[in-house]
Amino acid sequence: MSKNQKCVVLVSGGMDSCVTAGLAIHEGFNPAFLHVNYGQKTEDREKKAFHDIAQYYSVDKSMEIDMSHLKKIGGSCLTDTDIHIPDTNLDNTDVPISYVPFRNANLLSIAVSWAEVIGAQAIFIGAVEEDSSGYPDCRRTFYDAFEHAIAEGTRPETTIKILTPIIQMSKKEIILTGKRINSPLHLTWSCYKQNDVPCGGCDSCALRARGFQQAGLDDPILNNR
Amino acid sequence: MSKNQKCVVLVSGGMDSCVTAGLAIHEGFNPAFLHVNYGQKTEDREKKAFHDIAQYYSVDKSMEIDMSHLKKIGGSCLTDTDIHIPDTNLDNTDVPISYVPFRNANLLSIAVSWAEVIGAQAIFIGAVEEDSSGYPDCRRTFYDAFEHAIAEGTRPETTIKILTPIIQMSKKEIILTGKRINSPLHLTWSCYKQNDVPCGGCDSCALRARGFQQAGLDDPILNNR
Numbered sequence: 122m123s124k125n126q127k128c129v130v131l132v133s134g135g136m137d138s139c140v141t142a143g144l145a146i147h148e149g150f151n152p153a154f155l156h157v158n159y160g161q162k163t164e165d166r167e168k169k170a171f172h173d174i175a176q177y178y179s180v181d182k183s184m185e186i187d188m189s190h191l192k193k194i195g196g197s198c199l200t201d202t203d204i205h206i207p208d209t210n211l212d213n214t215d216v217p218i219s220y221v222p223f224r225n226a227n228l229l230s231i232a233v234s235w236a237e238v239i240g241a242q243a244i245f246i247g248a249v250e251e252d253s254s255g256y257p258d259c260r261r262t263f264y265d266a267f268e269h270a271i272a273e274g275t276r277p278e279t280t281i282k283i284l285t286p287i288i289q290m291s292k293k294e295i296i297l298t299g300k301r302i303n304s305p306l307h308l309t310w311s312c313y314k315q316n317d318v319p320c321g322g323c324d325s326c327a328l329r330a331r332g333f334q335q336a337g338l339d340d341p342i343l344n345n346r
Numbered sequence: 347m348s349k350n351q352k353c354v355v356l357v358s359g360g361m362d363s364c365v366t367a368g369l370a371i372h373e374g375f376n377p378a379f380l381h382v383n384y385g386q387k388t389e390d391r392e393k394k395a396f397h398d399i400a401q402y403y404s405v406d407k408s409m410e411i412d413m414s415h416l417k418k419i420g421g422s423c424l425t426d427t428d429i430h431i432p433d434t435n436l437d438n439t440d441v442p443i444s445y446v447p448f449r450n451a452n453l454l455s456i457a458v459s460w461a462e463v464i465g466a467q468a469i470f471i472g473a474v475e476e477d478s479s480g481y482p483d484c485r486r487t488f489y490d491a492f493e494h495a496i497a498e499g500t501r502p503e504t505t506i507k508i509l510t511p512i513i514q515m516s517k518k519e520i521i522l523t524g525k526r527i528n529s530p531l532h533l534t535w536s537c538y539k540q541n542d543v544p545c546g547g548c549d550s551c552a553l554r555a556r557g558f559q560q561a562g563l564d565d566p567i568l569n570n571r
Contacts, residue, residue: 184418184419186415186418187412187415188415190411190412190413190456191456191459193409193411194409194456194459194460194463195463196459196462196463216501216502220501221459222458222459222460222462222463222500222501223455223458223459223462223496223499223500224459225499226451226455226458226459226495226496226499227452227455227456227459229455230448230451230452230454230455231415231416231419231452233447233448233451234416234419234421234446234447234448234449234451234452235419235447237421237447237448238419238420238421238447257498257499257500257501257502258499258500260498260499262498263495263498263499265498266491266494266495266497266498266499267495267498267499269491269494269495270451270488270491270492270494270495271448271451272491273482273485273487273488273490273491273492274448274450274451274482274483274485274488274491274492275447275448275482275483276441276445276447276482277441277482
């Protein structure tokens with residue numbers, strides 16, 4: 122794939138998608154940033170992070186999509202107000218209650234629609250297989266299968282790859298990669314529960330804290346407090 | 347697959363999805379109806395048809411989803427007000443301008459999310475490969491690929507098949523099937539252009555008219571005028 126090609130980057134506002142966006146730019150892609158509100162409890166804070174990161178990277182194109190119907194469907198503690206966000210348990214090996222059913226397929230589908238219209242040949246998504254919480258739609262086998270569905274379901278001349286550059290990284294490696302390529306980790310947001318200060322107790326806060334500790338670095342969003 | 351199982355049926359309000367819903371019920375499924383507004387120009391009329399069909403079949407569950415962000419993305423004469431809906435040309439062999447980029451993947455993704463939450467093991471979609479207008483996301487190869495993506499991207503215990511019972515039928519066969527199983531074709535809407543009376547000139551009106559003619563039947567929505 123030649124340099125300076127357009128790509129769509131799914132940017133939630135968290136560290137993983139921030140570093141993924143940085144890697145896309147580092148590799149010479151011209152990124153269009155796509156943010157999806159799926160009715161998660163911390164959407165307001167994540168949207169601010171999205172805009173801050175888009176501004177940091179001076180992207181030409183960015184779009185916000187409202188998919189809050191995923192909240193109507195529910196089935197996850199991230200979207201359903203009747204389901205409590207549990208305290209962290211990083212030893213859990215089941216699919217966690219924070220899994221939003223088939224969320225990433227919904228995100229990828231709209232990313233493909235946009236990519237096909239603007240002529241982007243790649244979609245970057247910051248999925249992480251290792252060190253993650255066991256989401257089925259974060260595994261490379263899923264992206265391979267989805268890539269095949271894209272090839273079958275779009276115009277014959279359309280070629281869109283799904284690129285997952287951090288999928289095998291640990292949180293420590295993601296943080297160190299972000300630092301190496303000057304990703305604005307200080308602008309990101311991870312907490313599942315709160316919009317003002319990180320709760321420190323949810324899975325996402327715990328993964329972030331462990332990652333910074335293992336990387337031997339301070340988390341800049343805690344220093345900013 | 348045993349009878350009386352839950353399924354999700356994508357119901358646009360047109361003849362194809364109406365007959366597909368009828369076949370699901372005919373086979374003993376308990377259907378949940380899903381309607382997606384993707385910003386198409388005739389959405390108001392299609393939504394009325396959806397409600398009329400849901401009422402006709404007395405379904406337990408129905409849901410409307412707003413995906414009008416597909417309009418924001420554009421790229422199709424069905425959603426983009428800057429793109430004119432052309433007069434019919436059923437001899438066209440290219441992907442037509444009414445193709446909404448990767449639309450059916452967006453529809454299927456949200457159908458899968460809902461199916462996984464309510465425990466449905468099948469999704470019915472009224473896609474038609476033959477006699478259609480050449481949409482890439484209406485081919486069975488696409489649904490096979492997507493089914494594989496569902497298996498990879500949902501919980502290990504989730505099994506969801508995509509059923510396309512009319513995919514090899516001509517419009518004539520769809521109409522005759524609908525008549526045989528008493529599908530309420532008089533409640534459906536097909537026109538791409540208008541909300542009050544069918545324009546008669548768009549691809550969708552032309553396919554419908556040719557289907558009724560070949561079936562040797564009168565179109566009930568024209569008799570109702």
